[in-house]
Amino acid sequence: MVWLIGLGYDLSASTFSPDGRVFQVEYAIKAVENSSTAIGIRCKDGVVFGVEKLILSKLYEEGSNKRIFNIDRHVGMAVAGLLADARSLAEVAREEASNFRSNYGHDIPLKHLSDRVAMYVHAYTLYSAVRPFGCSFILGSYDKDDGPQLYMVDPSGISYGYWGCAIGKAKQAAKTEIEKLQMKDMTCRELVKEVAKIIYIVHDEVKDKAFELELSWVGEVTNGRHEFVPKDVKEEAEKYAKEKKNNRRVYRTTVQTVFS
Amino acid sequence: KANFAHEVNIAGNCPIWQCSLCSLSCESLDMLLTGIYDCCERTWEDQTLLHDKSYDMRKRMMTCFCCSFGLCITPRLDCNQLTERKILLFVSLEIDEDPQVRSAATLVKNISYKYKEELSAHLIVAGWDRRDGGQVFATLGGLLTRQPFAIGGSGSSYVYGFVDAEYRRGMTKEECQKFVVNTLALAMNRDGSSGGVAYIVTIDEHSTDEKVILGNDLPTFFDQ
Numbered sequence: 150m151v152w153l154i155g156l157g158y159d160l161s162a163s164t165f166s167p168d169g170r171v172f173q174v175e176y177a178i179k180a181v182e183n184s185s186t187a188i189g190i191r192c193k194d195g196v197v198f199g200v201e202k203l204i205l206s207k208l209y210e211e212g213s214n215k216r217i218f219n220i221d222r223h224v225g226m227a228v229a230g231l232l233a234d235a236r237s238l239a240e241v242a243r244e245e246a247s248n249f250r251s252n253y254g255h256d257i258p259l260k261h262l263s264d265r266v267a268m269y270v271h272a273y274t275l276y277s278a279v280r281p282f283g284c285s286f287i288l289g290s291y292d293k294d295d296g297p298q299l300y301m302v303d304p305s306g307i308s309y310g311y312w313g314c315a316i317g318k319a320k321q322a323a324k325t326e327i328e329k330l331q332m333k334d335m336t337c338r339e340l341v342k343e344v345a346k347i348i349y350i351v352h353d354e355v356k357d358k359a360f361e362l363e364l365s366w367v368g369e370v371t372n373g374r375h376e377f378v379p380k381d382v383k384e385e386a387e388k389y390a391k392e393k394k395n396n397r398r399v400y401r402t403t404v405q406t407v408f409s
Numbered sequence: 410k411a412n413f414a415h416e417v418n419i420a421g422n423c424p425i426w427q428c429s430l431c432s433l434s435c436e437s438l439d440m441l442l443t444g445i446y447d448c449c450e451r452t453w454e455d456q457t458l459l460h461d462k463s464y465d466m467r468k469r470m471m472t473c474f475c476c477s478f479g480l481c482i483t484p485r486l487d488c489n490q491l492t493e494r495k496i497l498l499f500v501s502l503e504i505d506e507d508p509q510v511r512s513a514a515t516l517v518k519n520i521s522y523k524y525k526e527e528l529s530a531h532l533i534v535a536g537w538d539r540r541d542g543g544q545v546f547a548t549l550g551g552l553l554t555r556q557p558f559a560i561g562g563s564g565s566s567y568v569y570g571f572v573d574a575e576y577r578r579g580m581t582k583e584e585c586q587k588f589v590v591n592t593l594a595l596a597m598n599r600d601g602s603s604g605g606v607a608y609i610v611t612i613d614e615h616s617t618d619e620k621v622i623l624g625n626d627l628p629t630f631f632d633q
Contacts, residue, residue, distance in 0.1 A: 251519075252512075252515065252516070252519070253509075253511070253512040253515050253516070254509075254512055254514065254515030254518075254553070255509055255511050255512065255515075258504050258506070260504070260505065261503065261504040261505075264503075294540050
């Protein structure tokens with residue numbers, strides 16, 4: 150009986166439970182796990198984001214409700230969780246980056262930006278008057294001196310640096326796939342195809358029908374600017390992904406027939 | 410009676426070494442204006458200025474820029490107490506890396522622009538950081554530009570032609586210092602408001618060196 154676990158200590162973010170957990174923050178993390186997957190992978194010359202955007206209705210316009218945001222010229226943010234919360238955090242991140250540039254004259258270093266936004270997210274986990282943000286996001290940037298960087302911030306207000314990370318409902322499966330990659334030796338162009346492949350693989354066709362793939366990158370290939378992947382590259386990546394996914398399916402059915 | 414002391418500053422840039430001479434005039438009657446300079450162990454800059462007893466140059470450890478003063482000849486109280494050294498220190502602690510010269514220059518520029526009506530100064534910010542090496546930024550009136558070299562002050566108008574003709578990219582440290590001293594000597598010679606000693610600061614990746622060249626030891630030119 151999962152819903153008995155909280156039992157009075159989960160009513161506000163300002164209360165600890167006897168075993169030392171803040172349930173509201175954990176529930177916020179669960180909210181992220183209800184949304185579809187987003188992954189970010191860092192390679193030797195850039196960062197690639199891939200988001201599986203579920204299409205709930207055929208009437209939706211294509212490309213609406215994007216889940217990848219541009220924070221500054223050189224920073225991209227992929228989100229999972231409550232999209233409205235994510236949008237307001239994107240706005241916060243944009244303001245931070247803009248103020249930094251205005252005061253200090255250069256691009257905000259990604260570590261600093263993710264620290265600042267993580268502090269902001271953390272502030273909402275301290276009081277009973279507000280609820281924590283129900284979204285995780287992945288920030289990525291490329292700088293010619295510092296190289297590519299990738300940070301993830303979760304609703305508890307922690308930010309970690311990664312080589313590859315996944316958030317959302319299929320994050321475990323995606324993480325397994327990411328671990329198989331040799332990302333430190335790959336370039337962005339190769340990585341784009343792999344990212345598309347991973348999204349196609351972790352997409353659950355039974356539960357969720359249609360989805361749209363959002364791909365973006367920032368790296369040497371774009372001269373340090375964060376951009377959505379151009380149409381031709383995206384189509385090539387999707388073709389590769391579908392092929393790989395079909396091959397996998399064939400392999401799986403062959404194995405099943407052997408054992409049955 | 411007011412005492413005037415003028416200093417000629419020029420900031421010059423070579424890929425490895427960067428020289429800057431700063432020109433500064435302060436009216437000791439009003440007693441202010443001291444540039445706040447923060448050169449840290451990692452800044453690189455050559456600064457020549459004629460010393461004035463009311464002029465104060467402080468060196469601090471952590472920051473990465475050297476701020477040189479432009480001229481303030483108006484008798485108003487121009488309060489150019491630039492305290493960015495603390496700001497720059499805090500920023501570099503937060504972002505966990507050494508401050509860039511550009512950051513320092515932007516901070517100076519923001520103050521220059523904000524108090525444009527009250528202040529009258531041309532500040533040259535120069536230093537060394539690991540990204541772009543030696544850099545010189547001029548912040549006249551709130552405009553920030555990166556230049557290979559910059560000059561300012563009352564005596565600087567006499568040497569514009571000289572620096573334009575003589576500056577070359579890729580000078581070595583010794584050539585740069587010689588260039589700087591020559592410029593200063595020429596300016597000090599011609600400008601009635603300049604004179605005294607030349608104070609040269611050389612900043613590179615590892616250290617900051619200061620040198621004072623007395624008036625008698627300056628190179629002499631045609632009409633001396």
